[in-house]
Amino acid sequence: MAQPDGVFSIMIQVTNNLPYFLLIIMLSVLVILGYNHFSQLTVQSPDQALATARSAISMAKIEKAKEYASNSLTRSMNYYDSAMISWETENKKIMVSRDYSLSNYYADQATYWALHSQQASQVNQRRSKELVSQEIKLLKKQMNQIELLRQNLPINIKESKALAKAKILFEEATLQHSVTLVNQNIDEVKKILASLEQSSKHKLEQYFMDYHQWCDLHEQAVKQSISQKTPLIVVDKLAQSCFTYHSGRLINSYPIEMGANWLGDKQHAGDKMTPEGMYLVTKKKEGSETKYHKALLINYPNEVDKERYRKYVATGAISSSTGIGGLIEIHGHGGKGSNWTDGCIALSNIQMDELYQQCKVGTPVLIVGSLRPLNQVMP
Amino acid sequence: MKSTSNVTGKLTKSLSDFKKMKNNRFLVSATILGITALTFTSCTKAPQEKIDLANQAVQNAATLEAEVYATYNFVALQDSLKGALEAVEAENGSFIKDYSVAVEKLDQVIILANDVKVEAEIGKQAYSAEIAANIQTIQTLLAENKQLIEEAPKGKEGATALMAIKGELEAIEVAVAELNNLVASGDLISSSQKAKVSKEKATLINSELKEVIAKYKGTTRRV
Numbered sequence: 001m002a003q004p005d006g007v008f009s010i011m012i013q014v015t016n017n018l019p020y021f022l023l024i025i026m027l028s029v030l031v032i033l034g035y036n037h038f039s040q041l042t043v044q045s046p047d048q049a050l051a052t053a054r055s056a057i058s059m060a061k062i063e064k065a066k067e068y069a070s071n072s073l074t075r076s077m078n079y080y081d082s083a084m085i086s087w088e089t090e091n092k093k094i095m096v097s098r099d100y101s102l103s104n105y106y107a108d109q110a111t112y113w114a115l116h117s118q119q120a121s122q123v124n125q126r127r128s129k130e131l132v133s134q135e136i137k138l139l140k141k142q143m144n145q146i147e148l149l150r151q152n153l154p155i156n157i158k159e160s161k162a163l164a165k166a167k168i169l170f171e172e173a174t175l176q177h178s179v180t181l182v183n184q185n186i187d188e189v190k191k192i193l194a195s196l197e198q199s200s201k202h203k204l205e206q207y208f209m210d211y212h213q214w215c216d217l218h219e220q221a222v223k224q225s226i227s228q229k230t231p232l233i234v235v236d237k238l239a240q241s242c243f244t245y246h247s248g249r250l251i252n253s254y255p256i257e258m259g260a261n262w263l264g265d266k267q268h269a270g271d272k273m274t275p276e277g278m279y280l281v282t283k284k285k286e287g288s289e290t291k292y293h294k295a296l297l298i299n300y301p302n303e304v305d306k307e308r309y310r311k312y313v314a315t316g317a318i319s320s321s322t323g324i325g326g327l328i329e330i331h332g333h334g335g336k337g338s339n340w341t342d343g344c345i346a347l348s349n350i351q352m353d354e355l356y357q358q359c360k361v362g363t364p365v366l367i368v369g370s371l372r373p374l375n376q377v378m379p
Numbered sequence: 380m381k382s383t384s385n386v387t388g389k390l391t392k393s394l395s396d397f398k399k400m401k402n403n404r405f406l407v408s409a410t411i412l413g414i415t416a417l418t419f420t421s422c423t424k425a426p427q428e429k430i431d432l433a434n435q436a437v438q439n440a441a442t443l444e445a446e447v448y449a450t451y452n453f454v455a456l457q458d459s460l461k462g463a464l465e466a467v468e469a470e471n472g473s474f475i476k477d478y479s480v481a482v483e484k485l486d487q488v489i490i491l492a493n494d495v496k497v498e499a500e501i502g503k504q505a506y507s508a509e510i511a512a513n514i515q516t517i518q519t520l521l522a523e524n525k526q527l528i529e530e531a532p533k534g535k536e537g538a539t540a541l542m543a544i545k546g547e548l549e550a551i552e553v554a555v556a557e558l559n560n561l562v563a564s565g566d567l568i569s570s571s572q573k574a575k576v577s578k579e580k581a582t583l584i585n586s587e588l589k590e591v592i593a594k595y596k597g598t599t600r601r602v
Contacts, residue, residue, distance in 0.1 A: 033474065047469045051462070058458040062451060080461075084468065091472040098472070160546030167547075168554050171576040181569055338542075 046087050046100050049107035053080050056114035065114075065121040067179060068128065072117030079110035128179050135186050139170060142193050149200045152238055152377055154263050154339065159196055166192040204378060207263055207369055210276075214368035217278055221366045222248050231363050233281075233296075233330070233355070235345055237262055237274060238370035238377055242330070242345065244358050251358070254351040257334045259343040263369075266300065266343055268309065268318050269325030274343050275300045279365040284356065285329070293332025293349045294356045298365050300328035330355065330365070423476040425467050429485040433460055436492030445495045447568065448502030452495045459488045506567040510558075513574035517555055520581035524548055527588040544584055551577050551584075 057076055065073040083106035090098045143166065150159070166189045173185035218234060225232040226248030234243040237258065244251045259272040266275035283297040301309065301324045312318040325343065332353075334346030345367075347355060370377060437460050445453040463484035470476050525548065528541055554577045561570040 045469065045472060047465055050465050054458055054461045054465070058454050061454045061457075084464070087468050088471070091468060095474065155542050157542060157546055160543050161549050164543075164547035164550035165553065168550055168576055168580060171579070172572055175572045175576060178569075 044100060044104060046083055046103040046107050049104050049111070050080070050083055050087070053083065053107045053110035053114060056111045056118065060114045060118040060121065063118045063121045064125065065117040067121075068124040069117040069120035072113050072120055076110045076113035076117055079106045079113060083107040083110060132173075132179070132182050132186070136170075136174060139173075139186065139189055139193065142197070143167070143170065143189075146193055146196050146200065149197070149204070149378065153200055153203055154261050159199065162192050162196060166196075201378065203263065204374060208374040208377075210369060211373065214276075214370065217366055218368060218371060221278065221364055224364065231358050231360075233359065233363060233365045234371070235274075235330075235365065235367040236371045237276070237368065239372065242347065242355070244355060246358070252354065254347050254355065255334075257336060257341060257346040258339045259341050260339050262339055265308075266305070266325060266328075267312060269323040270342075271325070272342055274341075274345060274367065275305060275328055276367050276369060277302060277304055279328075279367065281359055281361055281363045281365060284359070284361060285331075286356070290329075290331060292329070292344075292346070294352050295329040295331035296356065296359055296363075296365075297327070297329050300326060423478060425471060426478050426482050426485060429482055429489075430464065430467060433463060433485045433488040433492070436489045436496075440492045440495045440499065443496055443499045444503070444565075445499035447499075448506070449495050449498035452491075452498055456488065456491050456495050459484070459491055463488050503567060506571050507562075510562055510567065510570050510574050513571075513578045514555065514558065517551065517574070517577050517581050520578070520585050521548060521551060521555075524581065524584050524588060527585070527592060530592055531588055544588070547580065547584060551581055 053076070057073070057080060060069070060073050060076065083103045086103035086106055087100065090100055090103060143163075146163070150163070169185045169189045169192075173182050173189065221232055221234065222245060224230070225245050229247045231251075232245040232248075234245065235241075235256065236243065240256055240258070242254045242256045244253070258274040259266075261272045262274045264273055265277070266273040279298040279300060279302060281296045282299045285295040285297060286293075289295070305324065309318065309324045313320050328344055330345045330347065330352075332347060332349040334352070335348035336346075340346070437456055440449075440453060440456060445456070463481060466481035466484050467478065470478050470481055524544075528544060528548075531541055554573060558570055558573045558577065561573065
């Protein structure tokens with residue numbers, strides 16, 4: 001009887017105390033939950049701060065901060081990562097010892113730098129656009145100047161290609177969205193233009209070494225025309241013009257075309273250069289005498305040309321088998337818009353008719369590089 | 380008799396205690412369930428597999444250059460991933476862990492990553508197709524322009540202009556060669572811009588040449 005008695009008494013004891021026992025457990029759970037809730041209220045979790053930072057970083061990325069304010073953005077992203085790591089580290093600790101203040105600090109810093117990068121990106125983009133726009137305007141101006149400069153020079157296929165490349169790169173630069181690529185293109189265009197400008201200017205500067213001589217010859221020729229009351233033809237190669245004078249008075253001017261290598265004095269046969277110096281009309285040709293409508297043959301090579309040629313042959317600059325050339329004329333069939341002759345001077349047929357009438361055999365023909373000084377020629 | 384009545388009394392008491400115990404059954408069950416739930420939720424582990432999947436999905440999108448070809452949505456995707464990881468971490472810090480919201484977010488990241496991947500692929504394909512079409516057009520125009528140069532008059536605006544045009548055509552040919560290298564290197568956006576410029580230039584030259592030839596033909600007919 002003692003056994004059932006014992007079992008019952010234990011059962012009865014447990015049953016009687018069970019509510020209290022359960023109450024204690026429940027109270028403990030409530031205390032733990034309460035503490036958790038309380039600790040969450042007092043120790044602020046960084047979730048809100050991190051969400052704000054994340055949103056700011058995304059906005060900065062959309063504002064192209066990666067390209068325009070990369071330092072601040074990287075700093076912000078590093079702070080964000082540090083905040084996450086710190087949060088993770090704290091979460092591994094028991095609740096009582098958790099401290100999210102460092103994580104919150106990092107998250108706030110991440111937000112600050114993200115906002116900073118967002119603003120910096122906007123400012124830098126604006127500045128960059130302004131700079132690029134200024135650069136493009138300057139390049140456009142420079143390109144136009146070089147084209148004007150090159151109009152004064154014979155065509156050089158290598159330089160034409162370089163200019164065409166510069167134009168393509170320039171067009172690309174105006175289309176690019178990436179500031180790095182725009183700057184790359186602008187730099188390359190600048191290099192090409194600088195090289196073209198330098199080479200064109202150098203050629204002209206070299207050519208203008210004879211400018212004073214040209215001016216003297218022009219002055220003498222005009223004086224002679226005044227004193228002898230005779231006609232005079234003056235060819236200005238750089239202006240691509242032919243001027244007619246009578247008794248020292250300017251009568252007319254005509255556009256001309258010359259040899260493809262017109263810049264410089266003729267040296268020898270086949271060099272496609274137009275001679276420079278004082279010449280005379282030696283023969284007037286028309287009808288079957290010329291295939292270029294009408295022509296005025298001049299006395300190239302004159303004594304100065306012959307002397308120079310001899311000197312060049314003697315120094316070996318020109319081979320003795322190469323002739324000095326000849327049959328330089330002012331003739332018709334011009335107006336092609338290019339320098340196409342073998343060294344002659346071409347006018348349109350109508351203008352050649354006019355010129356032909358004004359001249360006779362013995363009319364002086366002065367051919368000079370330019371009547372305008374270099375500073376007026378160079379844009 | 381005494382012992383019998385004693386036993387009866389004990390039984391009566393135990394029965395009434397048993398009834399009390401029955402009344403407390405609800406309390407007992409609730410407590411046990413609560414403790415079990417608490418134990419289970421406290422021990423719930425972070426959805427690492429989902430996190431890995433989401434990370435991998437974003438990485439895949441990045442490999443397909445989604446940042447370049449689907450810029451805005453890629454930024455949104457990165458933001459979503461970070462948001463989901465924050466949700467996971469928030470739960471890691473909770474006493475009662477419930478990752479269901481975080482898992483939902485991670486699932487959304489995976490779906491979004493696939494969308495972004497598709498968007499990037501479509502973008503790349505569109506660029507590639509546009510570049511290929513432009514290169515084809517440029518090649519055709521270059522061939523046609525070379526033919527037109529032969530036909531072009533050597534008269535007014537002739538030789539000089541033709542020489543300059545030849546230079547421009549050669550510059551375009553060089554640009555096309557560079558373009559092919561750029562495409563091979565995978566820089567489709569720059570290639571696309573280069574192709575557009577070269578095509579415009581080749582088209583312009585083509586129009587100029589055709590105009591000159593047409594003028595020339597008109598003039599010779601009149602003559």
